[in-house]
Amino acid sequence: MWSFLSPGVNCVPGMPILTEMAYLEKTTEIDTLEAELAVQQALLSDLSTMGTVVTSILDIDAVLSVTMDMALRLVDGEVGLVMIEEEGELKPKVTWGVGADFVKSLKYEDGLDLVTYCHERQETIILADLGIKSEEGIVLNTVMASPIRTRERGLGVMVMINKTSTGDFTEGDKENLLLLLNFVAVAVENAALVKDKLAQQKIQQEMAIAKQIQETILPQDIDSIEGVEIGAIYFPAREVGGDFYEVIKLDDQRLMVIIGDVSNKGVPAALVMSATSAVIKTTLEGQRSISVSELAIKVNELVAEQIIREREMFVTLFFCCFDLEQRKLTWCNAGHMPGLFWDDQERKVEELAEGGPILGQFSGIQYKQGVRDIAAGDRLFLYTDGLTEAMDSDDNLFGRERAEQVLTAEIGLPPKEFCHKVKEWVDRFAQGASEDTHDDFTIMQIKVE
Numbered sequence: 453m454w455s456f457l458s459p460g461v462n463c464v465p466g467m468p469i470l471t472e473m474a475y476l477e478k479t480t481e482i483d484t485l486e487a488e489l490a491v492q493q494a495l496l497s498d499l500s501t502m503g504t505v506v507t508s509i510l511d512i513d514a515v516l517s518v519t520m521d522m523a524l525r526l527v528d529g530e531v532g533l534v535m536i537e538e539e540g541e542l543k544p545k546v547t548w549g550v551g552a553d554f555v556k557s558l559k560y561e562d563g564l565d566l567v568t569y570c571h572e573r574q575e576t577i578i579l580a581d582l583g584i585k586s587e588e589g590i591v592l593n594t595v596m597a598s599p600i601r602t603r604e605r606g607l608g609v610m611v612m613i614n615k616t617s618t619g620d621f622t623e624g625d626k627e628n629l630l631l632l633l634n635f636v637a638v639a640v641e642n643a644a645l646v647k648d649k650l651a652q653q654k655i656q657q658e659m660a661i662a663k664q665i666q667e668t669i670l671p672q673d674i675d676s677i678e679g680v681e682i683g684a685i686y687f688p689a690r691e692v693g694g695d696f697y698e699v700i701k702l703d704d705q706r707l708m709v710i711i712g713d714v715s716n717k718g719v720p721a722a723l724v725m726s727a728t729s730a731v732i733k734t735t736l737e738g739q740r741s742i743s744v745s746e747l748a749i750k751v752n753e754l755v756a757e758q759i760i761r762e763r764e765m766f767v768t769l770f771f772c773c774f775d776l777e778q779r780k781l782t783w784c785n786a787g788h789m790p791g792l793f794w795d796d797q798e799r800k801v802e803e804l805a806e807g808g809p810i811l812g813q814f815s816g817i818q819y820k821q822g823v824r825d826i827a828a829g830d831r832l833f834l835y836t837d838g839l840t841e842a843m844d845s846d847d848n849l850f851g852r853e854r855a856e857q858v859l860t861a862e863i864g865l866p867p868k869e870f871c872h873k874v875k876e877w878v879d880r881f882a883q884g885a886s887e888d889t890h891d892d893f894t895i896m897q898i899k900v901e
Contacts, residue, residue: 512536513545515639519610520546523632527625529612531590534600535567536608536640542571545608554586555611558595567609570597574606576630580620594620598629602637610636674699677707679776683867684896687838687875694721694767695836695894696729702740705777708747711834711896712769712788720765724812727759728767744771744784745821748808752786752819755812766810770834774826774898781832784821786811789837789852792859796829801856804832830900831867833859838893839874845884854881867897 516534524532531549535542544552558566560577570577576598584592596612610633612621674682677699684697694714701707710732714721731754735747742750748771755767768788774781783791787810793802806822835855842850854877862873874895 512640515636516546519632519636519639520548523610523612523629524548526632527596527612527621527629528615528617529596530614530616532610532612534608534610535571536600537571537606542567542608550586550590550611550613554590555613558584558592566595566597567611570599570609571606574599574601576626578621578623578626590614596621596625596629598626598633600633600637600640602641607637607640670696671699677701679705679901680707680774681867681899681901682709682896683869683871684894685868685871685875686894687892689838689892694725695838695892696725697834697894697896698729698732700733700736702736702773705775707774707776708736708744709772709774709832709834709896709898710769711836711894712767713836713838713894715764715766724755724759724765724767728755728769728811731755731759743821744773744782745807745819747771748784748786748811748819748821749817752811752817753815756815760812766812768810768837770804770807772804772832772834774900776900779826780823781826782821782823784808784819786819789835789840792833792856793824794831794833794859794863796831797827801859826900828900831859831863832896832898834896834898835874836892836894838891839878839895841891842878842882842893843885844881847885850878850881867899870897871895 516536520532520534523529533544533548533550533552533555534546535552535555536545537543555567556565560566560569562569564572566577566579569575576596578594578596580594582592582595586592590613593614595614598610598612599606600608600610610629612625612629615621670686671684674684682699684699686695686697694712694716696712696714698710699707700710712725712728714724714728716724728751731751732747735742735750735754739746748769751769760766766787769786770783770788770791771786772781772783772791781793783804783806785791785805785807787808791804793804794800795802802824804822806820808817808819833855840850840852840855844850858874858877862870865873878893
C-alpha cells in the first residue's frame with residue numbers, strides 16, 4: 453500500500469499514517485487553539501493591568517469614569533452608563549452616549565426596570581434583538597447590565613449598549629466584564645473609605661480648632677471676686693458647640709455675668725462665639741454703666757450687621773448684673789433659657805424670663821429687663837439648652853422642671869460642687885441613651901455672700 457507524505461512527515465512503525473489532508477487539518481486546529489490561547493492570555497494581562505489601574509485610584513468619580521472607558525473597549529461596547537446606590541436609590545454617575553432616564557425606562561420583569569432588577573437580584577442580564585429607539589436617536593439592539601458588588605452588598609450597576617461591531621453581547625463578554633467589575637467594587641469601597649477617613653480627619657481638626665477657641669474665650673479666674681461665690685463648668689460633647697460665658701467686674705460693687713449659646717456646631721459656631729464675646733467686652737469697656745437691656749440691644753445690632761451672615765445662625769444670651777452695693781439684680785434674657793433664681797429667705801425658685809428674642813437675626817429690636825432685690829444666700833442658676841435637652845433611653849428630655857428640681861434638692865452645696873452634682877443628675881438620667889442624644893452644655897451658679 454502506498455502513501456504519499458508531505459516533506460518532513462515521517463512514518464513511524466506501529467502508528468497510523470496521516471494523510472496530507474488530515475495533517476493539515478490537525479495543524480490548523482493547533483494553530484487556532486494557540487491563537488485563542490494567546491488572545492486569552494493577552495486579555496487576562498489587560499484585565500490585570502486594568503485592575504491595577506482602577507484599584508490605585510482613590511477618587512470614586514475618577515474610578516467610575518476610567519472604568520467606563522475600559523469596559524467599553526473590553527466588550528466592544530458602543531455606549532453605556534454606571535449607576536451607584538446612594539441613600540437607597542440608584543443614581544447615575546457616568547453616562548456615555550445614553551441618558552439614565554432612557555435606561556431606567558427599559559422594563560424587564562416583576563414590574564421592575566432593567567437596572568433595578570439587575571441591582572436587586574444581583575444578576576447579569578443580556579438582551580438581544582431589541583430594536584428600541586431612544587430620544588437621543590440610539591437604536592438599542594443589544595444590552596448587557598451587570599451588577600457592581602462586593603461580597604457583602606451591591607454597589608450599583610454598569611450597563612453596556614450595542615456592539616460597535618456586529619452581533620450581540622456574549623457569555624464571554626459577561627465573564628470579562630464581571631472580572632473588571634470585581635476590581636471596580638474594591639476600588640469604590642477603598643475610595644469610600646478614604647473619603648470617610650478624610651472627612652473624619654477634617655471634623656477632628658475642626659473640633660480641635662473650635663475647642664481651642666472656646667478654651668481661650670472662657671474665663672479662667674472667677675474665684676477672686678468679692679461679694680459672690682461662683683461655680684461655672686462647661687461639659688463638652690463629641691462635637692464642640694457654641695456655649696460660652698463671661699464674668700466681668702465692672703467696678704468694686706458691680707458684676708456682669710453672661711451666659712450664651714450659638715446655634716450650629718464646630719468652627720463656625722466657635723468663631724461667632726468668639727466675635728460675640730469680643731463685642732460684649734468692647735461694649736462694656738466703653739460703657740461701664742450700660743444697663744443689661746441696652747447691652748442686649750447694642751450686641752444684637754453689631755452681631756446682626758457685622759458678624760452673622762447666614763440666616764440659620766443666631767445667638768442666645770442671658771445678661772445679668774449684680775449690684776452688691778444696692779443689693780439689686782437686673783437681667784435681660786435674649787432668647788436664652790430663663791435663669792432660675794433661688795430666694796433664700798422665701799425658699800422658692802423664681803424664673804427670670806424678661807428680655808426679648810434671639811440675637812443676630814434682625815437689627816432694631818428692643819429688649820426689656822427685669823430687676824429684683826438680692827440678699828445673702830440667694831443664688832442664680834444659669835445653663836444652656838444642652839442641659840434641658842439631654843435625653844434618656846426613651847427619648848424623654850431632662851427638661852426645665854428637673855433643672856429646677858436639682859437646684860432645690862442640692863441648694864446646700866457650694867456653687868462649684870453644685871455644678872458637678874448637676875452633671876451627676878444628667879448622667880444618671882441619660883444612662884443607656886445613645887451618645888447622639890448628648891449635647892454639650894454649660895452651667896453656672898452664683899451665690900450672693
